[in-house]
Each structure stands twice: as structure tokens, then as C-alpha cells.
Amino acid sequence: MRILVYEYASGGGYAQQAIPPTILAEGYAMLRCVTTDLTAAGHQVTVPLDERISQVNSPLDIHRAFSVSAMDEPQKILLDSAKNCDAILIIAPETEQTLQKLVETVERTSKISLNCTSEGILAISGKAALSDWLEKNGYTTPKTLLLSKSDEVISLQAAITSQLSYPVVFKPVDGTSCSAISLVKKEEEIGAAIEKIKHQSVNSEFIVQEYIDGLAASVSVVSNGEKAVAISLNKQQVTLAAAEDESCYIGGCVPLDHQLKVRALSLAEHLVEAFAGLRGYIGVDVILADDNVYVVDVNPRLTTSYVGLHAACRLNIAQALVNAVTESKLPEKCTFSSVAFFAKHETRKPTATEFLKAVKQEAVVCPPFPLEETNTATALLLGKGDSLQDAYLRLEEAKKSLNSITG
Numbered sequence: 001m002r003i004l005v006y007e008y009a010s011g012g013g014y015a016q017q018a019i020p021p022t023i024l025a026e027g028y029a030m031l032r033c034v035t036t037d038l039t040a041a042g043h044q045v046t047v048p049l050d051e052r053i054s055q056v057n058s059p060l061d062i063h064r065a066f067s068v069s070a071m072d073e074p075q076k077i078l079l080d081s082a083k084n085c086d087a088i089l090i091i092a093p094e095t096e097q098t099l100q101k102l103v104e105t106v107e108r109t110s111k112i113s114l115n116c117t118s119e120g121i122l123a124i125s126g127k128a129a130l131s132d133w134l135e136k137n138g139y140t141t142p143k144t145l146l147l148s149k150s151d152e153v154i155s156l157q158a159a160i161t162s163q164l165s166y167p168v169v170f171k172p173v174d175g176t177s178c179s180a181i182s183l184v185k186k187e188e189e190i191g192a193a194i195e196k197i198k199h200q201s202v203n204s205e206f207i208v209q210e211y212i213d214g215l216a217a218s219v220s221v222v223s224n225g226e227k228a229v230a231i232s233l234n235k236q237q238v239t240l241a242a243a244e245d246e247s248c249y250i251g252g253c254v255p256l257d258h259q260l261k262v263r264a265l266s267l268a269e270h271l272v273e274a275f276a277g278l279r280g281y282i283g284v285d286v287i288l289a290d291d292n293v294y295v296v297d298v299n300p301r302l303t304t305s306y307v308g309l310h311a312a313c314r315l316n317i318a319q320a321l322v323n324a325v326t327e328s329k330l331p332e333k334c335t336f337s338s339v340a341f342f343a344k345h346e347t348r349k350p351t352a353t354e355f356l357k358a359v360k361q362e363a364v365v366c367p368p369f370p371l372e373e374t375n376t377a378t379a380l381l382l383g384k385g386d387s388l389q390d391a392y393l394r395l396e397e398a399k400k401s402l403n404s405i406t407g
Helices: 021-040 074-084 095-107 118-125 127-136 153-163 187-200 261-273 306-312 317-327 352-359 388-406
Strands: 002-007 044-050 064-068 087-091 144-148 168-172 182-184 205-210 215-224 228-239 248-254 279-289 292-299 339-348 364-366 376-385
Touching (some): 002 021, 002 074, 021 044, 021 087, 021 306, 021 317, 021 364, 021 376, 044 074, 074 095, 087 095, 087 317, 127 144, 127 205, 127 292, 153 187, 182 187, 215 261, 215 317, 248 388, 306 317, 306 339, 352 388
Parallel strands (some): 002 044
Antiparallel strands (some): 168 182, 215 228, 215 279, 228 248, 279 292, 339 376, 364 376
16 A cells, blocks of 8 residues: 555644654654554555755655655645555644544545544543543543642642642643653642643643552554454653653663553453544553552554564564554464663764764664754664563663764
């Protein structure tokens, strides 16, 4: 098939704005890995690239890339490009309904959408509503409060303190990754967390959840819209910070061996099957704590864990996604050839020569793009090994190697 893959950060989603390097690192890494897999499966892949990305030697294994100017709108890009493709895959955040709106645009064409349906995305897009549904349907999930930015701080403090125990986690209702998230350890820190939410989220509401002390993980799932198959349990490296600092998603490890693995995989399959319209690739965020699997979020799209799956899994996940959507065919048990450990790594902005050297490094999945609007850059690196320790050591070697290039 002729497949258009549109990734928001690298494909023009930040037109006329600075592209956040850390978001670009995740987005471009997913783009590179899924397009490599689609090409390997025999598809002709076309990709739109922000002109700031297309100006440098971007290491994509694709049929064609075209440059997107700062004036182009994502919806226009999709409608114009749809004429020359059979199917479209969108990689975009749920924030401000971005993913849903882009998928709706694809659904208005005659082309195959390789995403969850727009209705499926809408059904799970609100974190508060999803938490309420999970609780009512017997899933273990952190206790959650839905609150309003317009309420007085003293009222919010009273509501939180009376219903939750500290520490708690402040989140936007439609955020992606760790945007606008704060870990609040005592009542006096609530004001600063609210201000952070106000500045980083346009939604009038936000949620506060109890903090669960456990291992952050995710489950990668492939679904045909009726039945689902859990591909792997993945470790997530996440840092939760106070309001004055930035919480961040660092990276992860695929696969994760854990005593709760079987339960987590089964839970994720049943959860995805419970929502109509969830098809293709879906990520389920969980916390593994004591003897419980806490469901935190459902991501109706490709997630950064795909980077690890691409490197370590013997199954071509991209083709499995295509098969699930177009033929309702689901993969059998997934096996792994290695362990993959991946992480974002900040460097200074490289020169053109340094960038070309970085691109040639095998462990560099997303190179540190030298964007004009920043003095730093963010790469996404990956280490592979026979064990978690081996993969981690190779990741650390990759960081040292990149540092020797960028200085």
C-alpha cells in the first residue's frame, strides 16, 4: 500500500512556533521506527516534514518526503496528500483534541485510517471521565478529583486535603506525556501547582490524583476494534517534579519482566476491548505496585515504547497494525530477540558537521536536530543487549559517544 505517515512535531504541527526539542525527539523517533517497519513490509511510505527538519539530512527509510512550510495547516496537508495514498497513519498528541481532529480529517477522505476511530479517541480522551469509568467497571486506578481553575486556592486546598492523602499529582485533563504535571507533597505547594496548570494547559479543568508508589509501566496493544492482543509490558522512566521544576518522560525499556506481567497484559486486552473504536496500536499506562496493577491512562495512538519494540521485537508491529485495521487479523504471541533501553539525551546544538556525524551513530534513533530557535538539542538514543543490564550499559556508551561528537 501507499501509506502517508503524519507525525505532528516533525510534520508541521508547530508551524510558526519553536519546536520543543524534547517533544521532537520522541515524535521523530516514533516516525523513524514505524516508517522503517512499514518500508520493510513492502509499503511505499510518504512523510511530510517541517521545513526546518527537511533542510538537514534526515535519516528516514521511506519512499518520499516533502517539505512543509510554516504557513501550512496540518488538516490541509492531510487533505492534499490523501490524493496520492491508500492509507494514513497519524502520530499526534491528544492535547486540545489534536489527534481527534486530525483523525476526523482523515475519516472525511476515502482513504483508510490506520488509527483508532475519532469516536474511540473521544471516548477515552478525558482523564477524569476515564478514571470514573475505570472505577465503576472494577479496575484499580488512582483516586481522582476533577477540579476547576476558577476555584479559589483555599477551596481547592480544602477539597484535596479532605479527600486525598499527600503526596498527590496535579495533571491537565487532556495532557500528553508529562506536560503541566506536578508532584505536590503538602498543602502549601498547591498554589504553585495550580499556577503551573493555568500557564501550561488551556482547559478550564484539571485533575488531582493520589500518588501511587510503584513502577511506572505500559502495555503495548494491537486491536482490530473487537479483539485485542497485548504485545509487551514496557518499563517507563518518568520523573515527577514539584511545580517549580518540570516533570519529564525520559525513556523506557522493552520488554519488562515482572511478577505482574501476565495480569497487566490480560487487563490491558480487556480494557481496550471494552471501548468501541480502539483499533490499531494502543498504549495502556499502568503502575505496578505491591500486588496491584493500577490503570493510569489509555493512549489511542502510537507511543514512544514503539521505539523499543522496533528494536527488540521479532514481530513487525507496524504490519501487525495494518493487518488489524484492514483485515481484522491479529498477531500471535510476540517474542523478543533482545532487550532495548532507550532514553532522551540533551546536548548543545550541534554544528552541521557534528549533526551528520551523529546521524551515522547506530544508537541514535532521533539525532539532535540543530534548530535555530534553541541553543540545545535533544536526541533519543537506544541500547540493545541480551539483558536489561547489557542494554543499559550500551545506552550509556551511546551517550558518551554522542557527547564526544557534540562536545
